[in-house]
Amino acid sequence: MKKLVKDLGLPVEKIHAYKNGCMLYWNDDVDLEYCNFCGDARYKPARGRDLHRKKSSYAILRYLPLTPRLQRLYSSKVIAEHMMWHATHQTEEGSMCHPSDIEVWKHLDRMYPNFAEELRNVRLGLCIDGFVPHCQYGRTYSFWSVIITPYNPLPSMCMSSKYMFMTMVIPGPSNPKCLIDVHLNR
Ligand SMILES: [Zn+2]
Secondary structure (H helix, E strand, O other): OHHHHHHOOOOOEEEEEOOOOOOEOOHHHOOOOEOOOOOOEOEOOOOHHHHHOOOOEOEEEEEOOHHHHHHHHOOOHHHHHHOOHHHHOOOOOOOOOOHHHOHHHHHHHHHOHHHHHOOOOOOEEEEEEEEOHHHOOOOOOOEEEEEEEEOOOOHHHHOOHHHOEEEEEEOOOOOOHHHHHHHHOO
């Protein structure tokens, strides 16, 4: 599966994270070995046979870069046309069939006219939920998945699983709560 996804040009990045979610070890901090905020170690202590193995991080964030996935939408002429549906469809006055019919969307268009002018610019929705791996209900460990969906195309497309991109899997063991921002800044 990893090889198949790689050949499709859809990479998966593994980014070391601090076990309590204080920070990610990436960009300027990629070589740090201790958390900038609480000073805890990045790697698990090596014991016995582990001494010769690669160091193991307490937590790993799986990041599936969004940009190449969005670019692939424009590699199909049909889908590329649907990506402009939000601006080209007609909705009856007073009814709502798509997020582009609501006032907030129109307000954003007025606030950022340069962005709105290019109809192919992508509007995204983001949702997050926790899940317990291997159906181990009652266990304390959970992952948090971040799913992003483009709101440009017609409702039947942007609400289908094909257009919902799993972008991040945030490691547990518990709800990251407000520290979820540390991961979303990625
Ligand atoms: Zn920390």
